[in-house]
Amino acid sequence: MSVRDRGGVRSLDRAGVEGDDPSSVGASTKANRRWPGRGGRERLAPGAVPAPAGARRQRLSRRIIVPGLFIAPVVVYAVVFFAYPLVFGFMMSFEKFGFSQLVHGSGPFFGIGNYRAALSDPVTITAIRNTVIFTVASVSLQVGIGLAVAVLLNRPFLLSNLLRRLVLIPWLIPLLATGTVFTLLFGDQDGFINMLLQHLGLISSPIAWLIDARPAIIAIIIVNIWAGLPFNVIVLYSGLQDIDGIFYEAAVIDGAGPWQRFRKITLPMLRPVMLIVVMLGIIATVKVFDLVIVMTNGGPNNTTQLLSTWAYTQAFTNFNFGEGAAIGNILLVVSAIIAVFYLRSLRKEA
Amino acid sequence: MVQVAQPQASSYRRPGRVRSRLVRRVPREILLNAVGILVIGTLIFPVYWALCVALQSDPDALIKAPSLFPVHLVLSNFQTALNTEGGNILTSLIISVAVVALGLLVGVPAAYALRRFRVRYTGAVIGSLLVTQMVPSIALSIAFYSLFKDAHLLNSYVGLILADSTYAVPLMVLLLRAFLESLPGELMESARVDGCSELRCLISVVVPVAIPGIVTASLFGFLGAWGDFLFGLTLNSGGKVQPVTLGLFKFVGTYSTSWGPLMATVILAAIPAAIVLSVGQRWIRGGLRAGALKG
Numbered sequence: 072m073s074v075r076d077r078g079g080v081r082s083l084d085r086a087g088v089e090g091d092d093p094s095s096v097g098a099s100t101k102a103n104r105r106w107p108g109r110g111g112r113e114r115l116a117p118g119a120v121p122a123p124a125g126a127r128r129q130r131l132s133r134r135i136i137v138p139g140l141f142i143a144p145v146v147v148y149a150v151v152f153f154a155y156p157l158v159f160g161f162m163m164s165f166e167k168f169g170f171s172q173l174v175h176g177s178g179p180f181f182g183i184g185n186y187r188a189a190l191s192d193p194v195t196i197t198a199i200r201n202t203v204i205f206t207v208a209s210v211s212l213q214v215g216i217g218l219a220v221a222v223l224l225n226r227p228f229l230l231s232n233l234l235r236r237l238v239l240i241p242w243l244i245p246l247l248a249t250g251t252v253f254t255l256l257f258g259d260q261d262g263f264i265n266m267l268l269q270h271l272g273l274i275s276s277p278i279a280w281l282i283d284a285r286p287a288i289i290a291i292i293i294v295n296i297w298a299g300l301p302f303n304v305i306v307l308y309s310g311l312q313d314i315d316g317i318f319y320e321a322a323v324i325d326g327a328g329p330w331q332r333f334r335k336i337t338l339p340m341l342r343p344v345m346l347i348v349v350m351l352g353i354i355a356t357v358k359v360f361d362l363v364i365v366m367t368n369g370g371p372n373n374t375t376q377l378l379s380t381w382a383y384t385q386a387f388t389n390f391n392f393g394e395g396a397a398i399g400n401i402l403l404v405v406s407a408i409i410a411v412f413y414l415r416s417l418r419k420e421a
Numbered sequence: 422m423v424q425v426a427q428p429q430a431s432s433y434r435r436p437g438r439v440r441s442r443l444v445r446r447v448p449r450e451i452l453l454n455a456v457g458i459l460v461i462g463t464l465i466f467p468v469y470w471a472l473c474v475a476l477q478s479d480p481d482a483l484i485k486a487p488s489l490f491p492v493h494l495v496l497s498n499f500q501t502a503l504n505t506e507g508g509n510i511l512t513s514l515i516i517s518v519a520v521v522a523l524g525l526l527v528g529v530p531a532a533y534a535l536r537r538f539r540v541r542y543t544g545a546v547i548g549s550l551l552v553t554q555m556v557p558s559i560a561l562s563i564a565f566y567s568l569f570k571d572a573h574l575l576n577s578y579v580g581l582i583l584a585d586s587t588y589a590v591p592l593m594v595l596l597l598r599a600f601l602e603s604l605p606g607e608l609m610e611s612a613r614v615d616g617c618s619e620l621r622c623l624i625s626v627v628v629p630v631a632i633p634g635i636v637t638a639s640l641f642g643f644l645g646a647w648g649d650f651l652f653g654l655t656l657n658s659g660g661k662v663q664p665v666t667l668g669l670f671k672f673v674g675t676y677s678t679s680w681g682p683l684m685a686t687v688i689l690a691a692i693p694a695a696i697v698l699s700v701g702q703r704w705i706r707g708g709l710r711a712g713a714l715k716g
Contacts, residue, residue: 230454
């Protein structure tokens with residue numbers, strides 16, 4: 072079928088649709104622009120010019136029923152496994168929902184009692200602060216270091232191939248297992264990291280990494296960066312590969328130095344990819360749970376709780392499901408705010 | 422000026438400058454490799470250290486007096502780990518494979534339809550799938566706990582498969598769709614013109630071409646389910662069906678100082694993912710590239 076034939080079919084098809092079904096004009100013209108040939112052979116049959124009822128029914132089935140059948144499973148899935156639990160959790164957060172309410176699946180109405188209890192608890196405030204610090208620090212450093220490594224990989228040198236393969240390793244290990252390994256490395260007084268830092272003369276006495284609140288948060292951030300680096304590097308590296316070398320050549324001819332080329336070519340052209348990486352980084356980091364549970368379990372004295380672990384503690388350790396659900400919803404709001412804020416600042420920068 | 426090694430730029434050089442370029446290139450090569458080694462070392466060391474500790478009969482001695490190349494390697498810790506965690510590894514494997522199967526079953530037709538038909542709700546479906554990615558699993562698990570208790574799905578394979586699928590299904594649909602976007606529309610069109618039904622067109626034309634995307638999406642689904650700890654912890658309710666992450670966590674709680682078997686378990690927990698990745702690596706770059714960048 073030649074291109075010209077397709078063009079003819081398209082205009083015919085569009086005219087027919089616009090004539091008999093004004094409501095679908097937008098969708099169908101858009102569709103036709105994408106696929107000029109859609110409609111196939113039957114459209115060319117004699118008598119197709121004023122679309123007969125049969126063809127119209129066929130088109131209806133093509134346009135609504137068939138896509139519907141293909142998409143329905145995922146829509147049902149999203150409703151059953153996301154929308155319904157979220158609504159259920161939302162209801163739960165307004166109920167006095169303890170262990171004994173599990174039998175009925177609902178508890179007495181409690182108004183905003185759970186939210187008031189949660190927000191008046193200093194641990195929740197600490198958890199909100201920790202979540203924000205943890206997310207902002209992890210994502211910025213992860214993307215920054217990831218970009219540096221990606222730029223390094225983008226240059227040919229002896230070990231670059233090996234590095235490109237090995238960079239995936241942290242990704243293979245379940246986050247909980249990663250946390251376990253780093254618990255050993257950060258250790259007590261004689262952990263490997265303390266020994267290394269002392270050996271290098273960076274610290275004079277061992278740091279109680281996982282015992283004091285501040286070092287513990289720093290340790291957890293470091294581990295999270297380590298675990299998240301592979302994804303950032305791969306995606307940013309792919310982004311770098313997509314930048315046409317011709318821009319750099321032109322810049323070299325114009326006498327731009329390496330830093331200028333990075334600032335004026337690499338960064339702007341990488342912006343779409345950066346946006347994606349930052350967004351996905353936030354989404355993944357806000358939810359982090361495993362690392363804290365295994366490394367500090369929220370301690371000492373609840374000072375390293377994140378919203379995720381605090382919601383868990385309230386729901387599954389203290390069996391206060393109502394307040395747990397309320398904290399879970401607060402987490403949802405916080406992650407939305409961080410995402411919006413981050414994307415805004417990135418957009419402004421450019 | 423040498424930093425950008427563009428073939429076109431370097432192929433046209435005057436003979437007299439070759440030497441000076443070489444002189445400048447050698448230190449740069451050394452520097453790049455040194456930084457490379459530093460990066461590789463940082464990324465690999467924790468895993469290497471876990472392996473070293475796992476291979477010691479007296480791990481504490483190595484931890485107290487670290488050595489990069491320990492001697493007297495034994496496999497007994499792996500034996501212990503396999504005895505206690507072997508069943509859990511199998512559980513994790515069953516769950517992860519089932520999650521991937523569910524993801525493909527739901528995801529492939531949906532991704533195809535989203536790519537193939539520009540219906541008005543396409544944007545809404547994709548948007549809501551993106552939003553599901555932001556939902557914290559802990560919020561879901563609190564609701565799931567109550568719902569699953571009613572449905573008798575706590576401490577069951579089905580329950581964990583369904584819960585873990587929330588990591589995988591939306592992501593797999595998004596990745597698959599993004600990959601299909603990178604395929605030319607004519608491909609599907611030509612099959613339709615030849616008189617295939619949509620289902621035939623999907624199975625015999627689109628799926629074979631979309632293998633890189635399918636492999637990448639499956640890999641992400643597998644790794645998501647394999648690494649799950651949260652649902653395993655919360656929906657297990659003290660029962661026998663526990664994934665390897667939960668087993669490891671309980672191990673930490675009970676024998677927090679027996680680092681040998683613990684690190685052996687860590688290594689064992691990484692092996693299936695390593696196998697899956699090395700098998701899929703051939704496809705993953707293309708798949709990820711299309712999936713992540715053109716999403």
